Amino acid sequence: MDLSYNETQGMLRETLARFLADTYDFESRKKMLASPEGRDPGIWKAIATELGLTCAPFAEEHGGMGGGALENMIMMEEFGKVIAIEPWLQTVVIGGGALKHAGGALAEATIPAIISGDCVIAFAYAEPQGRYNLADIGTTAKADGAGYVLNGHKGVVYAAPWATHLLVTARTGGGRRDRAGVELFLIEANRPGITRRDYPTVDGFMASEVYFENVAIPGEALLTGGIELIERVVDEATMAVCAEASGIARTMVNQTVEYTKQRKQFGQPIAKFQVLQHRMSDMFVEAEQVSSMALMGTLKLDEAAEARKAAVSMAKAKVGRSLKFVGQNAIQTHGGIGITMELAIGHYFKRGTMIEGQFGSIDHHLERFETLAYPA
Structure with a gap:
């Protein structure tokens, strides 16, 4: 192939x-x-x-x-x-x-x-109680004539301070955690009733807590597809951050190798120490696995829902583990300077750490894969 x-x-x-x-x-x-x-x-x-x-x-x-x-x-x-x-x-x-x-x-x-x-869009889907359950939604969109009235709170909405539009998940019916009744809306970010509390995230992005209070939205803001559409989009986003992780892992390996060539101990570059050569070889292998899993999962995105979900979860779990291995060893090799604001490697490590939990932790995706691959 x-x-x-x-x-x-x-x-x-x-x-x-x-x-x-x-x-x-x-x-x-x-x-x-x-x-x-x-x-x-x-x-x-x-x-x-x-x-x-x-x-x-x-x-x-x-x-x-x-x-x-x-x-x-x-x-x-x-x-x-x-x-x-x-x-x-x-x-x-x-x-x-x-x-x-x-x-x-x-x-x-x-x-x-x-x-x-x-048009810059921010995805407002996460809620404090929701963890990684996309159907655990307290935000409501109640029918009102030809449109809806939106009420609720979304947390850690990346890019919201810059957004012209918000892509919002909300419940039009059913009970909490029910898959039925979960819908997706695209609305202007400056609509009356929307307020934000902006803040920087640890990985350098800007995000917001977004609050909706009786926000009137037109009926045409509804995107047809329900929870299945949301799950598909989140799976695609998961593979996109896995691809981002590939670039991060490769760069951390390269920067670590370059550092060991420059840093001297006992009169010679530490790159000559066999134990560090073994460590960097292992880091290289794990970075290559991140790239391979990102590609594998991406190629599976057009398959049927169950196969797509299983492939995405398999990829995200492996990427999370490998990225953590590369990041922790990169920081350890650099020593204390590795976590200072002045050195780039610490910033890569922060973003990698955030990716580990973005759109589902290692444990979450292992559990989802097990459920899909070995149904009860």
């Missing part, structure tokens, strides 16, 4: 890699994080308009290049290599993915705005 990228995919990778090399060095990233907005909006606009990369995973009828999950994987791996804080995951993978699968007038109107860089 030939798993190499085609010419177009290779061009996408090279284009983004060159751009990030010029604009996303470590010092530039630190300046972005220290700015009031927590990013440079011009970079996202350049990715969309000057490079035209946001069109990659969308169909040609929407102005895209006809790509999909593989193109998202390529982009996310490159973002991971520089721990970019751009909202590709939230806007293109999750928001764009939900619109592609749901279709309809809302997709026709919104996808071109995503491609142009004018």
